[in-house]
Amino acid sequence: MAIIEFPKDMKWGAATASYQVEGGAFEDGRGASIWDTFSRTPGKVLNGDNGDVACDTYHRYEEDIKLMKELGIDSYRFSVAWPRIFPNGRGEVNQPGVDFYHRFVDTLLENGIEPMCTLYHWDLPQALQDEGGWANRSTIDAFVEYSEFMFKEFQGKIKNWITLNEPWCVSFLSNFIGEHAPGNKDLQLATDISHHLMVAHGRSVKAFRTLKIDGQIGYAPNVTWKEPFSNKQEDIDACKREVGWFVEWFMDPVFKGSYPQFMVDWFESKGVKMNIQDGDLQDISQPIDFLGINYYTGNVARYKENSGLFDSEDLDMNYERTDIGWPIYPEGFYKVLTYITELYGQVPIYITENGACYNDEAENGRVKDQRRITYLQLHLAALKRSMDSGVNIKGYLTWSLMDNFEWAFGYSMRFGIVHVDFRTLVRTKKDSYYWYKQTLENGWFDLTY
Numbered sequence: 001m002a003i004i005e006f007p008k009d010m011k012w013g014a015a016t017a018s019y020q021v022e023g024g025a026f027e028d029g030r031g032a033s034i035w036d037t038f039s040r041t042p043g044k045v046l047n048g049d050n051g052d053v054a055c056d057t058y059h060r061y062e063e064d065i066k067l068m069k070e071l072g073i074d075s076y077r078f079s080v081a082w083p084r085i086f087p088n089g090r091g092e093v094n095q096p097g098v099d100f101y102h103r104f105v106d107t108l109l110e111n112g113i114e115p116m117c118t119l120y121h122w123d124l125p126q127a128l129q130d131e132g133g134w135a136n137r138s139t140i141d142a143f144v145e146y147s148e149f150m151f152k153e154f155q156g157k158i159k160n161w162i163t164l165n166e167p168w169c170v171s172f173l174s175n176f177i178g179e180h181a182p183g184n185k186d187l188q189l190a191t192d193i194s195h196h197l198m199v200a201h202g203r204s205v206k207a208f209r210t211l212k213i214d215g216q217i218g219y220a221p222n223v224t225w226k227e228p229f230s231n232k233q234e235d236i237d238a239c240k241r242e243v244g245w246f247v248e249w250f251m252d253p254v255f256k257g258s259y260p261q262f263m264v265d266w267f268e269s270k271g272v273k274m275n276i277q278d279g280d281l282q283d284i285s286q287p288i289d290f291l292g293i294n295y296y297t298g299n300v301a302r303y304k305e306n307s308g309l310f311d312s313e314d315l316d317m318n319y320e321r322t323d324i325g326w327p328i329y330p331e332g333f334y335k336v337l338t339y340i341t342e343l344y345g346q347v348p349i350y351i352t353e354n355g356a357c358y359n360d361e362a363e364n365g366r367v368k369d370q371r372r373i374t375y376l377q378l379h380l381a382a383l384k385r386s387m388d389s390g391v392n393i394k395g396y397l398t399w400s401l402m403d404n405f406e407w408a409f410g411y412s413m414r415f416g417i418v419h420v421d422f423r424t425l426v427r428t429k430k431d432s433y434y435w436y437k438q439t440l441e442n443g444w445f446d447l448t449y
């Protein structure tokens, strides 16, 4: 027996994002987003999949909320499609889009589920991209206008707000690596965007305070962990840069009001110039109420000259991998959480995403996804280790409630604890759904069972 037990006041939940589940892409006045454009660009998304229909949550949200209710979660994390609210990114409000989120949030509340709302989970209005998107500082103003509108419109109903989901993905993955919309490959551009995103975050928090909205606000960076292969200084330094790209780069400005010098130096050695305006760092470093953390994977890495952006290479340590190919590394979850706490103190943390891709199919109304259960057990055990070591964890929201549009992988990669048949849109609870439900009910699980 190895009982892993959580505090009674821990919040449990599940997460999704608008473009990945909603569908209804052209309904009720929704404007186009960069993901509509990207998914229609040949070669960008596997099998040419797109989010036109996705899980059809736009029409089936009552069924989805029933699933949540039966699951017993306290909290549901979803995102709002900016182009449903402002089809052109700013200016005129699209009332039918606003009405949809009222119906949705009201139904959550009627079922005793707390909404946790992400304002930006990647579906930037295409109209803003046409003006340069996040590279153009006017998008910062548009984001503040959109977030102010949302705060005022939903105050009293939504108490938990997340400004940005995974700014690393929005900047570097989307504009340097080029895997996500809009698909650029330019380090200077990506670095500028990373900064603009953080300014947008800070100004949105500032607006939240000025408007005196009742509730709490934070953001949700994704993190990883790289464990040095040896104790050689060059291995340690290489891993520090890799981790710093996710942690210090996106957290120092918020918690310390400055960029990490070791990273600035490194970027400058790659020819990148920091474009910071007066007042930006003050805006970014607004106090937040909680930090959202998304964690999936980590690895062992070591120094390798001229390898990648940071002179480092991952080692294939033969760890088991999930079906998307990511090494299973729960140790890294514990390490990165304790590292963040060492750097920034005991800031309240919600795990806003953690979960696994396994593509088990439904057979006779059942999905046997024992591997997902094991993944969740190992990561929850690592989480508990971190809590016992002083990390201030307030809640855990698994990714994802249901299989959905997995960005560049289309519908080929499944992260849900509920299976979705994308031809019939039938939902089937997986074994992991029942395991999670039982764990939430008990507040503990047996790691060896």
Ligand code: GCO
Binding pocket: 017, 020, 165, 166, 169, 222, 294, 353, 399, 406, 407, 415
């Ligand atoms: C994310 C993403 C999710 C992904 C998940 C699995 O925030 O990266 O928010 O949208 O589906 O991470 O890759």
